[in-house]
Amino acid sequence: xxxxxxxxxxxxxxxxxxxxxxxxxxxxxxxxxxxxxxxxxxxxxxxxxxxxxxxxxxxxxxxxxxxxxxxxxxxxxxxxxxxxxxxxxxxxxxxxxxxxxxxxxxxxxxxxxxxxxxxxxxxxxxxxxxxxxxxxxxxxxxxxxxxxxxxxxxxxxxxxxxxxxxxxxxxxxxxxxxxxxxxxxxxxxxxxxxxxxxxxxxxxxxxxxxxxxxxxxxx
Numbered sequence: 001x002x003x004x005x006x007x008x009x010x011x012x013x014x015x016x017x018x019x020x021x022x023x024x025x026x027x028x029x030x031x032x033x034x035x036x037x038x039x040x041x042x043x044x045x046x047x048x049x050x051x052x053x054x055x056x057x058x059x060x061x062x063x064x065x066x067x068x069x070x071x072x073x074x075x076x077x078x079x080x081x082x083x084x085x086x087x088x089x090x091x092x093x094x095x096x097x098x099x100x101x102x103x104x105x106x107x108x109x110x111x112x113x114x115x116x117x118x119x120x121x122x123x124x125x126x127x128x129x130x131x132x133x134x135x136x137x138x139x140x141x142x143x144x145x146x147x148x149x150x151x152x153x154x155x156x157x158x159x160x161x162x163x164x165x166x167x168x169x170x171x172x173x174x175x176x177x178x179x180x181x182x183x184x185x186x187x188x189x190x191x192x193x194x195x196x197x198x199x200x201x202x203x204x205x206x207x208x209x210x211x212x213x214x215x216x217x218x219x
Contacts, residue, residue, distance in 0.1 A: 006043070006048060008043075014036075015036065015037055016033045016034075017031075017032040028062040030061045030062060033061075035144050035219045038219075039053075039218040052211050053211065053215070056211065061145075064148060068148055071152045072141065075152055075155050076140070078155060078156075079128050080128055081125065082161050084106065084119075084160050084163060085117060085119045085120065086120060087120070087121055088184070089121050094184065097187065102180060108172075109132070109165065112169070113129075115131040115135075146215050147216050150212040150216035150219070151164055153208070153212040154216070157209050157212070158177065158181035159181060167213070178209065185198070
């Protein structure tokens with residue numbers, strides 16, 4: 001059985017990580033206190049030097065908690081540029097694939113927000129209905145700093161607030177979300193094959209998203 005020096009204790013403010021009997025601290029000397037036992041268990045399951053969550057958690061505790069409005073604003077500003085709102089007219093099979101995969105996500109968002117998202121075939125900014133932005137703002141404000149950071153990172157990895165929102169609401173699983181985010185690239189790969197560089201890039205993005213999804217789901 002794997003042994004570890006890390007363990008956690010429950011406190012009034014969350015689950016504090018200890019290294020031996022000393023509090024584990026961030027670079028700015030803040031104690032690492034996590035919002036749920038699930039994320040605490042995930043954290044101590046890894047060695048400290050190779051812990052995939054440590055960098056994210058340090059960022060959250062040292063910066064996101066005091067700059068959350070900036071993180072919220074960055075996500076909200078991205079809504080008008082969301083990748084799944086920019087559809088291709090040609091080739092026809094790509095358009096049909098977008099209609100199927102992106103259409104389901106857009107329909108879900110429309111039902112949740114009571115407003116129909118605008119989409120375009122042109123390379124132009126399309127300002128979305130304020131009702132949609134208001135709904136997303138309320139969603140973001142309800143997230144704790146760990147969940148907010150997870151959403152922020154996934155939005156900019158997948159280039160879609162809409163996909164990230166659907167993922168956070170369990171309206172779509174991760175594999176379908178990832179395929180939807182890179183639908184056009186996978187269409188080209190289907191035609192011409194995948195290069196080693198493309199495969200490496202997509203795998204790196206997927207790994208990053210999976211770690212951030214843990215923050216979102218377990219926190």
